[in-house]
Amino acid sequence: xxxxxxxxxxxxxxxxxxxxxxxxxxxxxxxxxxxxxxxxxxxxxxxxxxxxxxxxxxxxxxxxxxxxxxxxxxxxxxxxxxxxxxxxxxxxxxxxxxxxxxxxxxxxxxxxxxxxxxxxxxxxxxxxxxxxxxxxxxxxxxxxxxxxxxxxxxxxxxxxxxxxxxxxxxxxxxxxxxxxxxxxxxxxxxxxxxxxxxxxxxxxxxxxxxxxxxxxxxxxxxxxxxxxxxxxxxxxxxxxxxxxxxxxxxxxxxxxxxxxxxxxxxxxxxxxxxxxxxxxxxxxxxxxxxxxxxxxxxxxxxxxxxxxxxxxxxxxxxxxxxxxxx
Amino acid sequence: xxxxxxxxxxxxxxxxxxxxxxxxxxxxxxxxxxxxxxxxxxxxxxxxxxxxxxxxxxxxxxxxxxxxxxxxxxxxxxxxxxxxxxxxxxxxxxxxxxxxxxxxxxxxxxxxxxxxxxxxxxxxxxxxxxxxxxxxxxxxxxxxxxxxxxxxxxxxxxxxxxxxxxxxxxxxxxxxxxxxxxxxxxxxxxxxxxxxxxxxxxxxxxxxxxxxxxxxxxxxxxxxxxxxxxxxxxxxxxxxxxxxxxxxxxxxxxxxxxxxxxxxxxxxxxxxxxxxxxxxxxxxxxxxxxxxxxxxxxxxxxxxxxxxxxxxxxxxxxxxxxxxxxxxx
Numbered sequence: 146x147x148x149x150x151x152x153x154x155x156x157x158x159x160x161x162x163x164x165x166x167x168x169x170x171x172x173x174x175x176x177x178x179x180x181x182x183x184x185x186x187x188x189x190x191x192x193x194x195x196x197x198x199x200x201x202x203x204x205x206x207x208x209x210x211x212x213x214x215x216x217x218x219x220x221x222x223x224x225x226x227x228x229x230x231x232x233x234x235x236x237x238x239x240x241x242x243x244x245x246x247x248x249x250x251x252x253x254x255x256x257x258x259x260x261x262x263x264x265x266x267x268x269x270x271x272x273x274x275x276x277x278x279x280x281x282x283x284x285x286x287x288x289x290x291x292x293x294x295x296x297x298x299x300x301x302x303x304x305x306x307x308x309x310x311x312x313x314x315x316x317x318x319x320x321x322x323x324x325x326x327x328x329x330x331x332x333x334x335x336x337x338x339x340x341x342x343x344x345x346x347x348x349x350x351x352x353x354x355x356x357x358x359x360x361x362x363x364x365x366x367x368x369x370x371x372x373x374x375x376x377x378x379x380x381x382x383x384x385x386x387x388x389x390x391x392x393x394x395x396x397x398x399x400x401x402x403x404x405x406x407x408x409x410x411x412x413x414x415x416x417x418x419x420x421x422x423x424x425x426x427x428x429x430x431x432x433x434x435x436x437x438x439x440x441x442x443x444x445x446x447x448x449x450x451x452x453x454x455x456x457x458x459x460x461x462x463x464x465x466x467x468x469x470x471x
Numbered sequence: 472x473x474x475x476x477x478x479x480x481x482x483x484x485x486x487x488x489x490x491x492x493x494x495x496x497x498x499x500x501x502x503x504x505x506x507x508x509x510x511x512x513x514x515x516x517x518x519x520x521x522x523x524x525x526x527x528x529x530x531x532x533x534x535x536x537x538x539x540x541x542x543x544x545x546x547x548x549x550x551x552x553x554x555x556x557x558x559x560x561x562x563x564x565x566x567x568x569x570x571x572x573x574x575x576x577x578x579x580x581x582x583x584x585x586x587x588x589x590x591x592x593x594x595x596x597x598x599x600x601x602x603x604x605x606x607x608x609x610x611x612x613x614x615x616x617x618x619x620x621x622x623x624x625x626x627x628x629x630x631x632x633x634x635x636x637x638x639x640x641x642x643x644x645x646x647x648x649x650x651x652x653x654x655x656x657x658x659x660x661x662x663x664x665x666x667x668x669x670x671x672x673x674x675x676x677x678x679x680x681x682x683x684x685x686x687x688x689x690x691x692x693x694x695x696x697x698x699x700x701x702x703x704x705x706x707x708x709x710x711x712x713x714x715x716x717x718x719x720x721x722x723x724x725x726x727x728x729x730x731x732x733x734x735x736x737x738x739x740x741x742x743x744x745x746x747x748x749x750x751x752x753x754x755x756x757x758x759x760x761x762x763x764x765x766x767x768x769x770x771x772x773x774x775x776x777x778x779x780x781x782x783x784x785x786x787x788x789x790x791x792x793x794x795x796x797x798x799x800x
Binding site: 191192193327328329331332333335336339340354356357358360361362384394395397398399400401402403404405406407408409410411412413415416 | 512513625626627628655656657658659660661663664667682683684685686687688689690708709710711712713724726727728729730732734735736737738739740743
């Protein structure tokens with residue numbers, strides 16, 4: 146993607162939660178990420194790696210503690226609604242759980258037209274375009290007058306998608322949009338998102354812990370570990386030839402349905418407490434290839450052989466990492 | 472004699488409109504040290520089958536047929552009779568370790584309670600045994616773990632604790648209902664490795680329920696594929712995943728993400744399974760199947776038996792020719 150045109154850029158972004166006990170938790174620690182126009186970028190990592198926090202910060206609903214996020218050149222700052230730039234309406238978020246992201250006490254139609262009416266569209270017109278959107282996501286027009294409890298998980302997520310689309314976004318950030326759904330509904334909702342992105346010329350960051358789905362639908366894949374980006378590459382490159390040991394471990398942990406009876410490889414240990422991240426490379430406590438320097442030196446995202454990863458053995462300590470087959 | 476022999480087991484649940492069949496004449500066997508996988512979409516009767524084997528069905532559920540565990544009949548037991556089996560001989564691990572542990576009781580209280588009741592041991596002994604169990608499932612620092620609460624552990628660690636609890640009374644059969652579905656892949660790999668080791672070391676038999684064919688492929692010996700409460704195909708895991716004969720099994724395999732293809736869309740089986748209690752006479756999958764013919768509906772589909780206990784219920788058998796060619800080649 147040499148002629149890629151960035152639409153959303155994150156520059157050295159950090160997000161810190163201040164907790165009730167006055168400890169600080171840096172969930173995202175200095176992340177650079179670019180979403181190009183028209184692409185689907187998969188963002189993967191274990192739970193607790195900061196991928197959802199990054200998604201929320203990217204649309205401006207969580208304040209950043211450092212760094213800068215720009216959407217189409219406009220800074221995405223967590224401002225209150227009255228001063229939030231109209232530009233940012235083109236940046237929308239889809240949440241994981243359609244059981245809690247939709248209001249159970251209001252009709253679907255009312256929830257859908259809120260955004261439009263709020264930005265000056267005539268209520269009748271808003272209702273009509275909402276009905277069209279519902280039809281596009283595979284539901285009937287009568288959905289407008291119903292309540293959320295009348296729908297299954299898959300249908301609710303379609304409604305949530307329709308709601309995110311009412312203001313014709315250019316970028317959608319989908320935070321685990323299929324993981325709360327039934328296996329059969331997962332493929333349908335994922336396909337719907339892929340089709341809509343292509344049809345409406347949008348771009349999407351697809352946050353998921355399901356690596357095989359990300360592999361199938363995304364153009365590029367970004368891998369996060371404990372608040373840091375560890376590898377970004379074209380999806381097929383990352384799968385055919387992962388460069389970071391963590392990416393390798395993730396891929397090897399996926400069980401294959403080949404009937405051969407091989408157990409997937411285990412990555413020992415848990416994700417460390419993000420309040421006290423390990424020194425040096427944050428992955429060194431679980432990394433099978435770690436050497437003494439890994440616990441001291443902090444790796445940076447760097448390009449080696451046209452691939453971006455943040456492993457000392459790939460980059461800074463390349464000669465020492467000769468045992469590390471790349 | 473097989474450890475578990477299930478014969479023509481049916482479960483009917485009471486609904487507003489009368490009884491609905493949730494499990495329809497299932498038969499299967501499980502030997503000591505074997506892992507049987509039950510695959511199917513939600514609503515296929517996987518969980519109901521497991522709950523039947525533990526006597527945990529909702530009130531007023533009707534169970535017919537037979538399920539013999541170690542020679543004893545399970546169907547028709549009273550609550551008191553169930554208590555001797557449940558936890559003692561057959562134990563269960565549930566899907567969501569976040570909700571299956573009590574948030575307000577210490578791990579020690581939760582782990583030792585049933586050990587004291589079932590095994591008749593002292594509290595002191597139960598704590599010693601609990602520590603050993605936690606070491607067995609690879610929980611670091613078991614003393615500290617026993618004094619902790621569920622919220623202090625990660626999802627993977629909680630599931631390990633649940634497995635330790637299930638193993639406390641040395642059951643012969645473990646029912647695992649989607650035990651790794653809520654976990655990250657890396658953690659899931661650890662749980663699968665653990666269950667496989669327990670099977671080898673303790674000769675544990677396991678019924679592993681999940682919709683994830685990848686997981687079933689890695690850990691099970693035998694597979695039972697369910698659709699709308701009925702068996703559609705069963706046999707050795709390797710046979711079923713490599714040479715499925717039922718279109719539904721093939722459909723499940725096709726709907727997995729296909730790593731080699733450039734196609735961006737995921738495949739899925741169009742349509743939905745029939746509602747509970749509305750299964751048709753004949754093949755329940757006919758409505759969604761691309762090979763449906765007139766003979767698929769109206770009368771019961773007879774099973775076809777192949778070598779290695781491979782069995783399937785399809786009147787059309789569209790993959791028969793292909794299969795024969797492969798055998799010849």
